[in-house]
Amino acid sequence: MPATGRIKYQRNSRPLYQAYLRVSNRAFMSLCVLFTVVILGVLALVMLYLLSKGFSHISLDFFTQVEIAEGMEGSPGGMAHALVGTGILIALASAVGIPLGMLAGIYLSEYSSNSWLGAPTRFIADVLSGVPSIVVGILGYELLVVPTGNANGFAGAMALAFIMIPIVARTTEEMLRLVPGSYREASIALGATKARTILKVVLPAASGSVITGIMLAVARVAGETAPLLFTAGASRLMTLDPREPFPSLTVAVFQFATGPFRDQQELAWAGIVILIVLIFIINLTIRFAVHRLQAKRFATA
Amino acid sequence: MAGLARMGAVSILMMLAALLVVLSIAAWPSIEEYGLKFLVSTDWRPNELNVPMKDAAGRVIIEDGEVVMETIPPSFGALPVIYGTAVSSLLALLIAVPLSFGAALFLVRLCPRRLIGSISFLVEFLAAIPSIAYGMWGLFVLGPVMQNYIEPGLHAALSWIPGVNAWLFEDTVRRGSTVVTSEIPLTGSDMFTGGVVLAIMILPIITAISRDVLKNVPRAQIEGTLALGATWWQSSWEMLRYSRSALFGAVMLGLARASGETMAITMVIGNNNQINPSLFAPAQTMSSLLANEFAEASTEIHRAALCEVALILLIMSLLFNVVARWLVVGKGSRTAAAF
Numbered sequence: 001m002p003a004t005g006r007i008k009y010q011r012n013s014r015p016l017y018q019a020y021l022r023v024s025n026r027a028f029m030s031l032c033v034l035f036t037v038v039i040l041g042v043l044a045l046v047m048l049y050l051l052s053k054g055f056s057h058i059s060l061d062f063f064t065q066v067e068i069a070e071g072m073e074g075s076p077g078g079m080a081h082a083l084v085g086t087g088i089l090i091a092l093a094s095a096v097g098i099p100l101g102m103l104a105g106i107y108l109s110e111y112s113s114n115s116w117l118g119a120p121t122r123f124i125a126d127v128l129s130g131v132p133s134i135v136v137g138i139l140g141y142e143l144l145v146v147p148t149g150n151a152n153g154f155a156g157a158m159a160l161a162f163i164m165i166p167i168v169a170r171t172t173e174e175m176l177r178l179v180p181g182s183y184r185e186a187s188i189a190l191g192a193t194k195a196r197t198i199l200k201v202v203l204p205a206a207s208g209s210v211i212t213g214i215m216l217a218v219a220r221v222a223g224e225t226a227p228l229l230f231t232a233g234a235s236r237l238m239t240l241d242p243r244e245p246f247p248s249l250t251v252a253v254f255q256f257a258t259g260p261f262r263d264q265q266e267l268a269w270a271g272i273v274i275l276i277v278l279i280f281i282i283n284l285t286i287r288f289a290v291h292r293l294q295a296k297r298f299a300t301a
Numbered sequence: 302m303a304g305l306a307r308m309g310a311v312s313i314l315m316m317l318a319a320l321l322v323v324l325s326i327a328a329w330p331s332i333e334e335y336g337l338k339f340l341v342s343t344d345w346r347p348n349e350l351n352v353p354m355k356d357a358a359g360r361v362i363i364e365d366g367e368v369v370m371e372t373i374p375p376s377f378g379a380l381p382v383i384y385g386t387a388v389s390s391l392l393a394l395l396i397a398v399p400l401s402f403g404a405a406l407f408l409v410r411l412c413p414r415r416l417i418g419s420i421s422f423l424v425e426f427l428a429a430i431p432s433i434a435y436g437m438w439g440l441f442v443l444g445p446v447m448q449n450y451i452e453p454g455l456h457a458a459l460s461w462i463p464g465v466n467a468w469l470f471e472d473t474v475r476r477g478s479t480v481v482t483s484e485i486p487l488t489g490s491d492m493f494t495g496g497v498v499l500a501i502m503i504l505p506i507i508t509a510i511s512r513d514v515l516k517n518v519p520r521a522q523i524e525g526t527l528a529l530g531a532t533w534w535q536s537s538w539e540m541l542r543y544s545r546s547a548l549f550g551a552v553m554l555g556l557a558r559a560s561g562e563t564m565a566i567t568m569v570i571g572n573n574n575q576i577n578p579s580l581f582a583p584a585q586t587m588s589s590l591l592a593n594e595f596a597e598a599s600t601e602i603h604r605a606a607l608c609e610v611a612l613i614l615l616i617m618s619l620l621f622n623v624v625a626r627w628l629v630v631g632k633g634s635r636t637a638a639a640f
Contacts, residue, residue, distance in 0.1 A: 050434055100312055280426060
């Protein structure tokens with residue numbers, strides 16, 4: 001900000017101009033405070049409403065019963081099938097997404113320095129994590145549902161893995177980069193191969209923060225609805241077979257919430273709260289883990 | 302190990318290629334049939350339509366006392382959903398950007414040190430709340446509030462301004478020479494509610510990223526302005542100016558998020574494939590169209606048209622993201638990758 005021949009901030013000392021400066025300064029400062037309060041207030045309103053509404057509809061049935069159709073005895077039942085379904089979907093997605101994502105992250109951090117592959121992969125991973133998740137659902141539909149002829153849990157899990165991979169890759173890369181080069185040099189000087197160095201020295205040194213990144217990715221896909229709509233589909237039954245249409249918490253919540261029945265809408269509120277609490281716990285754990293790690297790790301390096 | 306790791310990296314490149322190739326192939330029947338007209342046509346009609354056949358003068362043809370019918374093939378045009386996506390996202394940005402920048406300035410320059418940690422955590426946690434939660438809140442809480450209080454209030458407050466009533470609160474239909482004007486029913490499921498819900502959802506993201514960006518303004522820059530006699534606000538303004546390209550990147554990330562957002566918007570926007578200049582009429586975005594129709598699409602051409610919409614959505618979000626990352630990366634934004 002060069003002062004180009006004119007006085008930029010205090011143009012003159014006339015009382016009127018000084019008063020203008022004072023008032024505008026005060027006004028904008030208050031505006032910043034006000035905006036923060038508005039943001040936190042609105043978001044607190046949303047959260048409190050969701051939580052208070054949801055907690056009042058959580059019952060034992062929610063966790064133990066499957067959905068019972070409207071008009072049948074015991075309706076609306078619970079969401080046990082959806083909870084189990086989401087659990088299995090996340091487990092399957094993690095089984096594919098975490099190893100692939102970590103491998104990509106290891107490549108980006110440890111192997112890409114002399115390769116043309118590094119920069120584009122890094123950039124595309126960033127861009128992919130911003131692709132609308134419903135588009136990923138349509139890709140999953142075309143590749144995994146059309147050939148088999150029906151919605152299936154496997155397709156849903158793959159769609160979730162698709163979303164996980166770029167996130168896991170980028171966080172793994174960033175965490176591995178924090179490990180000081182001297183660790184790697186020491187290991188190689190002792191005669192270890194590069195692969196052994198990565199597996200036995202670099203990864204263990206960064207394990208805590210890599211796990212944090214993985215949990216972040218899990219929290220992200222646990223709340224995804226759009227990619228499951230056309231891939232896993234929806235099911236009212238408890239099922240463990242990923243070749244069948246598969247229930248999930250988020251899709252069930254969506255269907256209940258937009259459906260006409262009041263008691264199902266109440267189940268949806270309870271389902272949302274379970275999701276939010278899950279994500280809150282993951283976030284809180286990450287926060288404390290990160291603080292501890294930052295304090296301890298590499299303090300001497 | 303090197304080979305395996307390289308495979309992981311290559312798989313990321315393959316993922317992007319798969320998205321583009323598979324969607325292009327799936328959309329091909331529609332691209333072939335409608336070409337560029339797809340982007341400018343406002344007609345979205347998945348089913349065949351039986352209408353009375355008309356002669357050159359526009360009169361209905363009657364033969365043997367029966368109206369002669371003809372069948373119009375289905376037709377697909379994406380303009381209404383492109384319009385819906387653009388308007389709802391811009392509305393969201395209009396609300397969210399000033400609020401977020403203000404809050405980011407507060408967090409960087411005013412916030413008492415004790416509070417920074419908890420407020421930052423809250424903001425980041427709120428960015429992680431799934432969109433279906435915001436959707437439920439929008440559907441059951443914000444929608445009724447809009448319908449019963451805010452929209453009637455806006456109607457009462459604004460309709461005296463010339464033109465506003467016709468623009469926002471009335472529908473004008475021309476049938477031949479007669480013009481029928483009707484009041485738009487205020488339902489709370491409309492473009493306005495959609496924009497507000499999107500704004501609430503992108504607030505935490507834009508706030509978090511612009512906070513990181515502003516934090517990285519060099520101290521010397523700030524102190525320089527203060528030494529020249531700048532007030533707090535003048536030096537804040539210089540901070541915003543100094544990091545304007547990265548802040549623009551943050552806005553683009555918010556735009557990318559808002560335009561691709563699906564569940565929440567599907568639940569509140571009213572789902573009507575028509576362009577209506579009023580913000581209080583139900584609308585449709587690209588993603589809500591996909592969420593509503595893709596599972597029920599029974600004909601090949603309908604599915605292909607939906608895939609073309611998905612392809613447009615994908616390319617648009619890639620563009621936004623490329624621009625945003627290009628501007629934010631290297632400005633030291635830790636959170637950019639996480640969102």
